[in-house]
Amino acid sequence: MGTVAYDGDVVVVGGGIVGLSTAYAVSRIAPGTRVVVLEKEPGPARHQTGRNSGVIHSGIYYRPGSLKAEFAVRGAAEMVKFCAEYGIAHEVTGKLIVATGRAELPRLHALVQRGRENGIPVRELGPAQIQEYEPEVRGLAAIHVGTTGIADYRAVAERLAEASGADIRFGADVERIDRRPDRGVAVRTRAGDIVRGRVLVNCAGLQCDQVARLAGDDPEMRIVPFRGEYFELARPELVRGLVYPVPDPAFPFLGVHLTRGIDGTVHVGPNAVPALAREGYGWGVVRPRELAGTLAWPGSWHIARRHWRYGAGELRRSASRSAFAAAVRRLVPAVRADDLTPAPAGVRAQAVLRDGTLVDDFLIREAPRTVHVLNAPSPAATASLPIGREVARRALAALAAP
Template sequence: MVQVPDVAYDCDVLVIGGGIVGLSTAYAITRAVPGTRVMVLEKEPGPARHQTGRNSGVIHSGIYYRPGSLKARYAVRGAAEMVKFCAEYGIAHAVTGKLIVATEREELPCLHALVQRGRENGIPVRELGPAQIADYEPEVQGLAAIHVGTTGVCDFAGVARQLAEGSGAEIRYGADVIRVDRRPALGVAVLTGDGSVVRGRVLVNCAGLHCDEIARLTGDDPEMRIVPFRGEYYSLARPELVRGLVYPVPDPAFPFLGVHLTRGIDGDVHIGPNAVPALAREGYAWGVVRPRELGTTLAWPGTWRMARRHWRYGAGELRRSVSKRAFTAAVRRLLPAVEEGDLVATAAGVRAQAVLRDGTLVDDFLIQEGPRAVHVLNAPSPAATASLPIGREVARRALAMLGNA
């Protein structure tokens, strides 16, 4: 193992992961305590190459999340902060509002529950009937809808780049973490793929799709595993059919929001994502298979318990993955005018979903601590929206450890 000397630290806080949460944490640390030496290790050649740069770019309002949860608190606060951050630094963004549309009577109770949840979270919502839906989206049909005015879109990769530049942290790209040696009395030492050893007093794990593996390398058992779900997207060849953002009523049993329509900051309309099991942590297509990673997923008891519990839902998602016709049919529930030929395949993303041993899909952000380590273990959507307050919370914990070191 890597030997940790008692002198010559390379940094005070060593952050693993150069996505938006890791970079926000570095940014928050240097602003809270100027002079703190922060280093970020990112295995890719640049920032935001995975979850941050492969999502729909939506600034979420926080309407979906249980009042009092981290997601609710941080998304509501983070949405306002993200708009302000983008405006301050000239990052492309727009506050567009969005519709959540019920297309079947069975969805109406859930839609009404979202209205109540939104109000409990302090989010302005407007209830709409069928005729009022057309005022916002002439081509969208539904039985009822709610309009959420604080939702928007932005360039999250641009935000990540600004955080990297503004943090003052030393950022090492192409630094794949191979081993971690933690000595509670001394600190941590990390061996990277090029043979370099980096020493820090406190480690922060923001490794996203690999966060559980980094936690285990550190010597902490997170009692969960990341099960990767690929989200596949299409681009709409007739973007004039959609003015803004249109969502279905989500299934409350899952932390996924369903196939939705998003007019991005570039003017293109993206449709998706679904949620299908990925065969690798970075499995952006069915042909990407990494046997070791797949074996880790299949060896986790929670994977099989989750599959037994939710196989019907999963079967529908798989069908829409392999059948463009089935995917189109799902879209037509919201947008009847769309045709199969209107959907053009585009880049997919992978969601790092934490799953507990009993098969429970972790629904909230999950942050754990170990000796000289803070682990961010579940930070899928809306983590990009909430990245500024998440970063401050992780920074607070890391600085407290640093102060006690």
């Protein structure tokens, strides 16, 4: 049998922040390991990474002992350090989580306890103290989380790409994967290029389940895309920093919040509505084949039956700017509908199991010569450096295996 000429030791599918952080981690853990990154877009971070609110999450929301809690707490500190080291725009701002109704108070107190279990500094506030931080915000009680911040994640991804030393190929849309125990992995792109590697890493985000199936693996989940719609606040002086509602623990979404970004603009959102395509950033983007795949997955119908009331509220806010403004006014009563200017939307790659369970934690699975990252929505950008190290560790273990 002839010798196989490999293009790289590790082939990473996906040039978002997790794929690029994996390439960066491989170069740090095992210098000299050749990494090829295949990204279908003409540049990095064009989907989840570059279309979010830019928050460095503290880790307060996540179950103690979960990967999200561990990686977000560690990742927040590392992200601040990385941005400072490379001169990337960022700021540690802190944030308020505000209870506006009595029914939310037990959940707020539970967050205080969870924050302390996760080692996060949390300060409890009464109504007067809320206004010391945010004069226009009203609430019964709040907590201030000091380690939350903001960052330019697209710039982070670009710096990770440069610092990794990887061979990054843009416009490389993966069409077929051939995996053989004795010959590694061969990936064919739509352009007809063949890229050979010893180990495959799937960091394809919105397409990760599809890539898993191309590799011959059953991911036992599907990505169900949820579009997050944002507005920009025409009167940014109404908000000094970051203001969040108390989230509903039944959902992985944090609710409509207000975020002052690194450029000084204030983004409001997102709500979460079903997207009609995996990259469906507006109602006009419909891909029938992808939509049919979502509707054919039993988990989608379980979600619809279980959570139709919540979904109806999200759809109403999507259709009506007045309804969206009403949700915002629970936190900031001065906001009017004409204060909201449409801003670019994002799509969350939410993994859903067959029984309708919304996968709550990061999900990383291994197969022969392969590592699949199957659920890495928010706070993946915050946690990208430790996630990248974990995925790199598994990929290098696969590389070392006989």
